[in-house]
Amino acid sequence: MGAPHLTLASASSRRRELLARLGLAPDAVTPADIDETPLKGERPRAYALRMGREKALAVEAPGFVLAGDTVVAVGRRILPKTETEEEARACLELMSGRRHQVLSSVVLRAPDGTLRERLDETVVCFKRLSAEEIAAYLAGGEWRGKAGGYAIQGAAEGLIAWIRGSHSGVMGLPLYDTRALLKAAGFAIG
Numbered sequence: 001m002g003a004p005h006l007t008l009a010s011a012s013s014r015r016r017e018l019l020a021r022l023g024l025a026p027d028a029v030t031p032a033d034i035d036e037t038p039l040k041g042e043r044p045r046a047y048a049l050r051m052g053r054e055k056a057l058a059v060e061a062p063g064f065v066l067a068g069d070t071v072v073a074v075g076r077r078i079l080p081k082t083e084t085e086e087e088a089r090a091c092l093e094l095m096s097g098r099r100h101q102v103l104s105s106v107v108l109r110a111p112d113g114t115l116r117e118r119l120d121e122t123v124v125c126f127k128r129l130s131a132e133e134i135a136a137y138l139a140g141g142e143w144r145g146k147a148g149g150y151a152i153q154g155a156a157e158g159l160i161a162w163i164r165g166s167h168s169g170v171m172g173l174p175l176y177d178t179r180a181l182l183k184a185a186g187f188a189i190g
Helices: 013-021 044-058 085-095 131-140 155-159 167-171 175-184
Strands: 006-008 064-074 099-109 115-126 160-164
Touching (some): 006 013, 013 167, 013 175, 064 085, 064 175, 085 115, 085 131, 099 167, 099 175, 115 167, 115 175, 131 155, 155 160, 167 175
Parallel strands (some): 006 064
Antiparallel strands (some): 064 099, 115 160
């Protein structure tokens, strides 16, 4: 009997790369098509978990479905996946010199429909950013489509004073939690 069928419910090439670090390649990649609008008054933790669950449930596939979501929050405020330079600038200015949370959910749907889930919480602190540093970062374009307007695996890493938690979680797939869920489901992972 072969390995269980695994579908990744994400279009993110970064999540595929991170999954490969665990020695796994999904049999299929099927992005979940869901409404990602936060509910009125929804807190960041609840939102991250709900998004992971909804993505895992939205994809029709045999075997196991792995889904997740990454949310950047300052206090109770959920920051957007930035689509404009103005949005990205506002996020960076808000996070400049202060802590923020990165919440990454991982949800594994088994063939029988049961869900296993984990939520990784990482605290990130940017240095106090000058207008010139923000402008230079924005000029590089890494902010496009990124939660909170930055990608830790790129130039933004040089602007981060410290993190407490999972570096891979900030990138979009907390590997420790992902490995634990897959092992609990019976995947052979070294």
